[in-house]
Amino acid sequence: MVKFSDSKLKEVEQIIQRYPEGKQKSALIPVLHLAQEEFGGWLSAETMDYVASVLNLQPIEVYEVATFYSMYNLKPVGRYLFEVCQTGPCMLNGSDNIIKYIFEKLGIRPGETTTDGMFTLKTVECLGACGYAPMMQLGKNFREHLTKEKVDAVIDECRQKAAINN
Amino acid sequence: MGRKLLLDNIGVEGIRYYDAYRKHGGYRSVEKALKTMTPEQVTDEVKKSGLRGRGGAGFPTGMKWGFLAKPAGVPRYLVVNADESEPGTFKDRYLMEFIPHLLIEGIITSSYAIGSNRSYIYIRGEFAWIDGILEQAITEAKNNGFLGKNILGSGFDCEIYVQRGAGAYICGEETALLESLEGKRGNPRIKPPFPAVKGLWDCPTVVNNVETIAAVVPIVNDGGDAYAKIGIGKSTGTKLISACGNINKPGVYELEMNISVEEFIYSDEYCGGIANKKRLKACIPGGSSVPILPANLLLTTAKGEKRMMTYESLADGGFATGSMMGSGGFIVMDEDQCVVKHTYTLARFYRHESCGQCSPCREGTGWMEKILLNIDNGKGKMSDIDLLWDIQRKIEGNTICPLGDAAAWPVAAAIRHFRDEFEWHVLNPEECLKKNYGLANYAKPLEIVA
Numbered sequence: 247m248v249k250f251s252d253s254k255l256k257e258v259e260q261i262i263q264r265y266p267e268g269k270q271k272s273a274l275i276p277v278l279h280l281a282q283e284e285f286g287g288w289l290s291a292e293t294m295d296y297v298a299s300v301l302n303l304q305p306i307e308v309y310e311v312a313t314f315y316s317m318y319n320l321k322p323v324g325r326y327l328f329e330v331c332q333t334g335p336c337m338l339n340g341s342d343n344i345i346k347y348i349f350e351k352l353g354i355r356p357g358e359t360t361t362d363g364m365f366t367l368k369t370v371e372c373l374g375a376c377g378y379a380p381m382m383q384l385g386k387n388f389r390e391h392l393t394k395e396k397v398d399a400v401i402d403e404c405r406q407k408a409a410i411n412n
Numbered sequence: 413m414g415r416k417l418l419l420d421n422i423g424v425e426g427i428r429y430y431d432a433y434r435k436h437g438g439y440r441s442v443e444k445a446l447k448t449m450t451p452e453q454v455t456d457e458v459k460k461s462g463l464r465g466r467g468g469a470g471f472p473t474g475m476k477w478g479f480l481a482k483p484a485g486v487p488r489y490l491v492v493n494a495d496e497s498e499p500g501t502f503k504d505r506y507l508m509e510f511i512p513h514l515l516i517e518g519i520i521t522s523s524y525a526i527g528s529n530r531s532y533i534y535i536r537g538e539f540a541w542i543d544g545i546l547e548q549a550i551t552e553a554k555n556n557g558f559l560g561k562n563i564l565g566s567g568f569d570c571e572i573y574v575q576r577g578a579g580a581y582i583c584g585e586e587t588a589l590l591e592s593l594e595g596k597r598g599n600p601r602i603k604p605p606f607p608a609v610k611g612l613w614d615c616p617t618v619v620n621n622v623e624t625i626a627a628v629v630p631i632v633n634d635g636g637d638a639y640a641k642i643g644i645g646k647s648t649g650t651k652l653i654s655a656c657g658n659i660n661k662p663g664v665y666e667l668e669m670n671i672s673v674e675e676f677i678y679s680d681e682y683c684g685g686i687a688n689k690k691r692l693k694a695c696i697p698g699g700s701s702v703p704i705l706p707a708n709l710l711l712t713t714a715k716g717e718k719r720m721m722t723y724e725s726l727a728d729g730g731f732a733t734g735s736m737m738g739s740g741g742f743i744v745m746d747e748d749q750c751v752v753k754h755t756y757t758l759a760r761f762y763r764h765e766s767c768g769q770c771s772p773c774r775e776g777t778g779w780m781e782k783i784l785l786n787i788d789n790g791k792g793k794m795s796d797i798d799l800l801w802d803i804q805r806k807i808e809g810n811t812i813c814p815l816g817d818a819a820a821w822p823v824a825a826a827i828r829h830f831r832d833e834f835e836w837h838v839l840n841p842e843e844c845l846k847k848n849y850g851l852a853n854y855a856k857p858l859e860i861v862a
Contacts, residue, residue, distance in 0.1 A: 264573040266487075266530075269613055274595035275578050279537070307595075314597040315578035316764075317537045333499045334700055334757045335656045335743050371581070371761045372499040372700075373538045376741065377654055377662035386540035 248285055248296045258300060270301055274311055277301060278318060287327065288319035316370065324359040324366035326404040329383040332369045335376035344380045344392050345369065351401060364408060365401070414668040414681075415642065417630040417650050418623070422510055428545065430552035433513040439558055441521045441632040446566040449632075454525035458628060460636030462648035467493055467584070467621030468699060468739040469814075470723050473628075477526055479608040481616040489617040490528040491607075492519060492625055493589055494535040497581040499700035499761060500741025503652035504622035506664040508535070508542050512549040518625035520558060520570055521632050526618055529569045533622075534589050537578040546574045581765035585813045586619040588767065599767050600813035623652050643669035647722035651740055653682075657695075658746035660684035669722045673697070674711050676721050677744065690746040693851055694830075697726055698738025700758050701818035703825030704751070705735050731825065747851040751833050755826040756784035762819035770811040776803050777819045784823075787834060790841030797834045801827055 265272045298305045356369040375381045378390035426432035459474030496504040587601035611617020647669040661684035692707045714733035763777035804820035837844045
């Protein structure tokens with residue numbers, strides 16, 4: 247069942263404190279981030295309904311927000327999500343080659359996940375790292391100045407991390 | 413070497429943290445403002461400085477503050493726009509990541525000026541490691557008495573909160589940002605009422621860009637007149653430019669607005685010239701929304717004057733032969749880049765980021781993307797070029813917010829200045845898949861398409 251731990255509920259409480267009384271709807275976007283992190287990297291209908299109940303909102307208020315913002319995944323994703331930027335400045339610096347190389351290495355196109363559930367490739371629009379292109383987001387961080395070698399290293403790093411955590 | 417007002421201490425070890433920041437003159441503006449000035453005096457200095465909004469629109473900041481309604485008993489808010497998402501722009505991120513206290517200091521001083529006791533920094537969701545840096549700076553400022561209740565015994569209270577977005581370019585538009593901060597979809601509001609009257613939770617609100625708020629610090633420290641003396645004409649002070657694309661030294665540069673575009677591109681102090689010894693083809697000088705200019709018009713205005721890195725000079729000639737300072741996102745393209753393909757990626761970006769409220773933008777951005785993809789893939793028709801022109805014209809000015817304009821302008825400018833490259837794609841459907849059009853005759857001014 248989808249339910250925040252006590253410590254996460256406390257975090258939700260702290261987020262609500264940031265706003266004046268009665269304005270707790272403002273907590274929705276941060277709490278959805280929290281929910282996505284906690285419940286498998288994506289937002290199921292069950293998760294969204296749960297967030298609605300935590301914040302005292304109608305489920306529709308959560309759905310309409312979750313479907314608007316690109317960082318919320320509405321389908322399951324792999325354990326490691328490669329979000330490769332493909333907008334103009336990254337394209338000028340070879341982001342197409344990076345996307346192609348990830349396909350060669352992992353056999354996944356944008357929107358696809360490897361069969362072992364380890365990696366998902368997603369193309370995204372400008373992440374504000376244009377001077378350090380090409381780049382991708384992995385978890386909370388940016389991987390910049392990407393080359394084939396760097397992509398190899400990132401993939402190895404993820405596999406090692408997964409092996410340790412298993 | 414130009415003067416630096418924001419990044420002068422960026423190389424100091426530990427400047428991200430309070431101790432080093434304070435040791436190098438940090439928080440003086442808060443002391444000066446709260447102890448020796450009235451809020452009106454702070455606002456007057458900002459007005460005198462001529463500071464213009466650094467987010468892209470370039471609206472005078474002091475005037476924006478002056479519009480703020482001040483009904484009794486109603487809270488006012490300062491909201492910092494850190495939703496930096498304009499392709500080519502990465503200056504606010506740099507400032508927040510490496511010298512976060514400058515922003516915090518600017519917020520406290522600005523909040524005092526406009527009478528806001530509660531401020532929100534709305535940061536784009538993807539900058540997921542920067543909210544922690546800002547939170548830490550806020551905690552440090554609080555522990556040292558610069559935030560919280562009765563700051564420095566002045567009776568002024570101020571709190572700052574950080575809110576992360578979740579991936580939506582449109583939330584950089586100030587009313588969409590406020591909607592998002594209220595926990596809703598980022599749909600821009602119909603104006604009026606403006607946020608200065610009805611903003612966050614219907615209260616009077618000032619929304620300013622990160623760099624704008626940071627600039628308030630040197631303005632209060634040294635006075636608005638001193639700030640106004642830097643730069644040329646109405647382009648006062650320093651501007652952060654984030655340079656990217658095919659240059660030797662991409663990065664964030666603070667420059668006095670008195671150097672030429674040519675110096676900025678070719679000097680080793682800034683971009684260091686075009687990468688791989690190639691030639692300059694084109695440049696989008698102010699973030700993806702502003703018109704692209706071919707090399708000749710970028711370096712020299714249509715009047716034959718040297719183009720300068722100022723609001724006025726970059727805009728010289730209007731959209732026919734000029735562009736805009738915008739957000740300072742400076743995208744440089746070398747001779748081997750394809751303008752059609754680049755324009756396609758931008759059209760795709762705007763289609764992806766359209767909120768969908770207004771039909772011209774929602775439908776038009778998708779049509780432009782499809783047509784551009786066809787032309788880029790050698791499947792275009794000559795009539796498609798005119799169709800693109802027609803669509804962009806019908807989007808511009810016909811939407812609630814400026815995203816429609818922002819989507820239309822890059823397409824219009826690409827056709828205006830590079831029409832022969834579009835036509836070459838149509839006439840050479842197979843060749844265009846194998847090679848690029850190249851530099852062609854962009855050394856000479858092209859005929860302007862009306």
